């Protein structure tokens with residue numbers, strides 16, 4: 581007799597993260613390695629965070645505040661909403677999981693893009709939902725096609741703006757048109773992991789105001805990207821009290837650890853760090869785009885902290901050759917690669933190594 585797994589589990593494969601810097605150094609015997617693979621903040625995090633964590637190290641024996649009271653209050657105050665409209669989670673990854681568990685029944689249709697954050701389809705499949713996959717158009721969400729995919733069986737729609745991995749965005753007008761066309765019983769998850777990096781004035785910069793008009797929207801944000809706290813696993817969700825109180829039924833009681841809660845509160849108080857991170861990203865993006873232009877490399881227009889480009893060669897081979905030279909990027913599919921925008925030192929090193937690799941005789945996919 582062998583053990584049996586739920587049928588949905590058979591359709592899944594585990595997430596494969598990139599290699600840690602230390603492993604790459606050892607494997608190739610090199611001392612300088614830059615990780616530009618996971619959209620992390622190359623500047624680290626706010627110094628206020630380290631101070632706050634130091635203070636809370638005396639309380640590691642105590643369970644965290646299961647309601648994350650201080651953090652909810654801090655976020656709500658900053659955004660001008662009620663603490664009951666805010667729910668922190670152990671990364672927004674965890675919230676994607678909780679949302680799937682709360683809303684998706686077996687056989688429900690769930691609409692998502694073909695090239696987007698992989699957890700959407702994994703958690704949908706995990707629950708026995710039927711993924712209705714809508715191709716991107718010009719590397720951007722095709723909201724009209726998503727609208728046309730809605731049926732009586734549609735339960736939930738995953739949106740990511742700006743999108744990971746393409747970095748592209750859709751406008752406030754496009755979002756509002758879309759929201760107006762979706763039946764109010766359909767849940768819309770609106771993932772804004774990169775919103776703080778957006779430079780375009782057409783972006784829905786005030787998405788918080790949507791909570792008022794659309795009781796079916798769930799907004800996801802994270803401290804992993806511009807706040808630089810990916811290691812701590814902390815994100816937050818904005819939605820109606822009605823939605824959040826139901827998601828709360830399946831939440832593990834102490835899902836957000838104390839250090840993460842303390843760190844997030846401190847991070848919210850450092851606007852200077854956010855400004856520096858935004859500026860560093862903007863400068864790095866301009867440099868990388870200029871370099872790509874001069875190399876004849878095409879890429880999707882990015883509003884995020886990463887760029888999706890066409891290397892013209894088999895992406896896994898370019899990835900391996902770059903890794904040997906001390907740059908870790910994320911191969912996507914065919915000839916496409918995602919590179920996270922780094923410090924100028926990292927960006928320059930990446931471009932110099934990419935030039936070298938593209939001159940090699942690597943397969944053109």
Ligand SMILES: *Cc1c(COP(=O)(O)O)cnc(C)c1O
Nearest residue numbers: 671672673697744773802804815
């Ligand atoms: C990075 C990312 C997240 C954040 O994940 P965490 O679990 O908060 O680290 C969420 N959504 C998208 C689209 C992302 O790229």
